[in-house]
Amino acid sequence: MRTAFIATLFELAKADARIVLIVGDLGFGVVTEFADTLPNQFVNAGVAEQNMTGLAAGMALSGKIVFTYSIANFPVMRCLEQIRNDVCYHNASVKIVAVGGGLAYGALGASHHATEDIAVMRAMPNMHVLAPGDPLEAELAVRSIVKQPGPAYLRLGRAGEPIVHSQSPEFVVGQPIRVRRGADAVLVSTGGLLANSVSASELLRDSGIEAGVLSMPTVKPIDVEALMSELSGTPAIFTVEEHSVVGGLGSAIAEVLMESPRPHPLYKRIGLASAFTSVVGNQEYLRQHHGLDPTGIARTVLHTLRHRPA
């Protein structure tokens, strides 16, 4: 996703001098070509995320479309008040990009686990929150947020995620992308767990459960009508995210469902507990530890379906 992001941004920036990329002294080997080719559109703010974000707002208010870029929580939490007051309040065209959403930096430890970022960003007024599910979605997300005035948060994985979609999907901010249909349940996934959700649905098929998969590359805003149309008639919904179950996609869709006049289906949030990960391991290991690998997701779905109230 990181590769798709920088390639797309580079292409767009070559054609639009308003686009500026500010990094917080991170992006080794990723941003070099951009920086060398477009020095007037590149800034390394140093290890100073508060200034990076205020600076970005000042540039955006002077006509630029500014991307701030760093890893995990650094471009989000260290500078949260700058995001709220300087970026969001002024509806400035600042696009915050975090590489390594969720547990991508696994063994680096809890400081590098971005597991509450969606919740925090979702609470910011004017902020759009996007977490693409594969490199194709990442490219489309970048194109979309460049066109959309105002702030956005783009949560990416790292490099090398599998491409899930067989072709570039139709991408509309707020709308789900259907990956597969299934009559028994729907897995709604955001971010890098899309591939695991698809794999989980295949495992479930072996157990006689037909589970559809929806990708939600946008967590905010949500096109309620489009989402409810996709979820209509499904008896069970499972949200899947590499994020705390507090305030992320699971919360966002629960809010939509609870305010819907329709009868509520069985609902389960699959994600991380609101806790720090104390074990050490890479992303794959930690996903398995937290039940976010295909087997773990399928296991939770089966367990929940089997223990549903009569």
Next chain:
Amino acid sequence: MREYTGEGAMSGESLAELYLLAQRIRHHSVTMTNTGKASHIGSSLSIAELLAVIYGGVLRTDPSHPASPDRDRFVLSKGHACAAYYAVLAETGFFPVEWLTDFYQDGARLAGHSTHAHVPGIEVSTGSLGHGLSLATGMALAGKRDGSAYRVFCLLSDGECDEGSTWEAALFASHHRLSNLCAIVDYNKIQALGNTSEVLDLEPLAAKWTAFGWRVLEVDGHSIPEIAEGLAHIPYDTGKPSCMIAHTVKGKGISFMENDLLWHYRSPQGQEYDDAMAELEGLP
């Protein structure tokens, strides 16, 4: 460090106009904090001359086109001193003076910290300290890269020199040689819970800005000629951002408010209001 020399002095007539503008800022500020039952009068009074010179003689702006792309930018980072800021904007034609009665009123426009929404002339909303210099730095960097001639002025409090983000911006601005940027520190030496020397000593303040790569000029922040001369020569040094450290008095102009922390909080009511207005009326 650059010394005040008296070069580039303004005419006596211009100086007199700026003096009157500063006094009108004080009048409005005292009245606004009275009717609004508002805090921070001391912080507004300490910047009356600075704002009068900036808006009355330095900024290249057109109040009828407040969003003109080539305008000079001004950022009040110490957003709590917004009574004086709203007052100078009204006095220089950005919006009607009658709006000033809105201050702090339910359903009105003028909030208790600088607010851009619905208020012409305000570039950015502030209120949380330590944000303004980064915003101003971003504006200056954009202007420099676009080859624009505009300049960016940012007025900070001394208290917000405690904020790490202020120094992040200071480091960045000199590294990028933002000679179109001028920081002005309202050094009244009193912050929210006491004297800056006792809360978190800033000294040697000029040496700190110098060490961060800025060219510094220290002035008497209530001397209109010194401020005017200082701001007429931006940048102070080629390729460097400029920092004017303005030595000021919190509560300046109202004898019983001067250098008294109480007036960071207290709203002038009743006899205090009458006494304050009488002192302002009594000035030549």
